[in-house]
Amino acid sequence: MKSDHSTAQPVGRGAKVLAAVHAATLAELVDKGYAAFSVENVAQRAGVHKTTVYRRWKDRVSLLTEALAEHMAMDIPVPDTGAIETDLRALARSLVQSFTSPTGQAILAAMFTGAAHLPELAAARRHVFDDRLVRAEPVVARAIERGELAGDTDPAELFKTLAAPIYLRLLITADPVDEATADQAVRVTLAAVRAGALGAARVGEPAYG
Incomplete structure (x- = not known):
């Protein structure tokens, strides 16, 4: 019997x-996991020849990296609510919603378990999260312009502080992850940034002189 994705119809060129291919990449990751993930199966799912995929992506890691970064950009949009607290709440809740979904769980498994120790996958993980941080930087820039945050607030440290409690539950403790988790992460982050702990000049300073 042929697999469900063997009957995928050919698609057009360019953006389509x-x-x-991005959609097929995520579907393959969810169904098979990283260990069994293959470019050939992605091409079959997408309805394109494998050479079409290899012309743009040299290997499965580069394909996964781009697809994951694009998925996170779409699944966790950058909010512009007019206030830093509601912006961060929207971001944190989107993060929770994204990573508790079946696709999000497959992404976490690919990036942090199994083959996650491989250097190429570690580099892909770094790229995906760096891309996420760059996309979210306008949230901090707008808050600084409104006078809600100090001018030296470090965007990367702010978002790491926001995401850390969520990832701790997802990857380490297996505690429930929900909107309450997101809202608590926002409260902790705002307390830290308002105390001056996330300013660029403070990050990395030793705790004792």
């Missing part, structure tokens, strides 16, 4: 191919 890109979208189809």
Whole structure:
């Protein structure tokens, strides 16, 4: 019997191919996991020839890296609510919603378990999260312009502080992860930034002189 994705119909070129391959990449990751993930199966799911995929992506890691970064950009949009507290709440809740979904769980498994120790996958993970941080930087920039945050607030440290309690539950403690988790992460982050702990000049300073 043929697999469900063996009957995928050919798609057009350009943006349609890109979208189809990205969607097929995530579907393959969810169904098979990273260990059994293959470019050939992605191409079959997307309805394109494998050479079409290899012309743009040299290997499965580069394909996964781009697809994951694009997925996170779409699944966790950058909010602009007019206030830093509601912006951060929207970000944190989107993060929780994204990573508690079946696709999000598969992404976490690929990036942090099994083959996650491989250097190429570690580099992919770094790229995905760096991309996420760059996309979210305008949230901090707008808050600084409104006078809600100090001008030296470090965007990367702020978002790491926001995400840390969520990832701790997802990856380490297995405690429930929900909107209450997101809202608590926001409260902790705002307390830290308002105390001056996340300023660029403070980050990395030793605790004792």
